[in-house]
Amino acid sequence: MTHSLFAQPQTWCLPDADLSYWPGFLSAQEADFYLHTLQSSLAWQQDSIRLFGEFRKIPRLQAWYGDQGVAYSYSGTRLTASHWTPALESLRDRIEQATGHRFNSVLANLYRDGNDSMGWHADDEPELGDNPVIVSLTLGETRDFKLRHKTSKDQVKIALSSGSLLIMAGATQHCWQHSIAKSRKPCGVRINLTFRRVF
Numbered sequence: 001m002t003h004s005l006f007a008q009p010q011t012w013c014l015p016d017a018d019l020s021y022w023p024g025f026l027s028a029q030e031a032d033f034y035l036h037t038l039q040s041s042l043a044w045q046q047d048s049i050r051l052f053g054e055f056r057k058i059p060r061l062q063a064w065y066g067d068q069g070v071a072y073s074y075s076g077t078r079l080t081a082s083h084w085t086p087a088l089e090s091l092r093d094r095i096e097q098a099t100g101h102r103f104n105s106v107l108a109n110l111y112r113d114g115n116d117s118m119g120w121h122a123d124d125e126p127e128l129g130d131n132p133v134i135v136s137l138t139l140g141e142t143r144d145f146k147l148r149h150k151t152s153k154d155q156v157k158i159a160l161s162s163g164s165l166l167i168m169a170g171a172t173q174h175c176w177q178h179s180i181a182k183s184r185k186p187c188g189v190r191i192n193l194t195f196r197r198v199f
């Protein structure tokens with residue numbers, strides 16, 4: 001049984017975007033269970049990306065899972081999917097049922113503490129197709145997810161809580177970038193999963 005705060009996602013009104021937020025998609029106990037299960041069972045790596053001609057370690061750990069043969073490239077890094085683990089598969093099935101969208105891969109990010117972060121970017125790689133639907137599940141520490149409009153530079157901030165789903169669709173990746181800033185407050189571990197469909 002699901003103990004949701006809301007029975008369905010709530011639209012987050014933002015121009016040039018299609019964004020919905022579903023806090024309490026997982027109960028606190030379920031989110032805790034998955035946080036610990038994924039932290040100890042995924043093949044976490046600190047990848048490097050190419051920035052200004054140099055390879056630099058990213059400030060977080062990552063892992064990429066999905067259907068056989070699904071690969072994903074960004075910033076000079078190519079990730080080949082490991083096969084779904086049982087925990088990732090059960091989360092994927094629940095998210096597919098709840099949203100009506102299908103996913104063939106998931107990028108997992110582990111933010112060890114407040115020094116871990118993700119810089120401004122849009123998930124607009126060609127292999128995600130036009131207007132991709134990306135569903136983001138947060139487990140553990142609440143961190144601020146910021147969105148910045150590519151032309152107006154308007155910013156909004158959503159504090160993504162444990163067990164929440166954020167659904168980005170439509171023009172969101174065309175018109176907005178997003179990031180997770182470093183935090184000066186003491187921060188516990190946060191895992192974020194972004195479910196994607198790679199073509």
Ligand SMILES: O=C(O)CCC(=O)C(=O)O
Binds near residue numbers: 109123145
């Ligand atoms: O950690 C987050 O909430 C954002 C993750 C993200 O933007 C990504 O995986 O592309």
Ligand SMILES: [Fe+2]
Binds near residue numbers: 122178
């Ligand atoms: Fe992203």
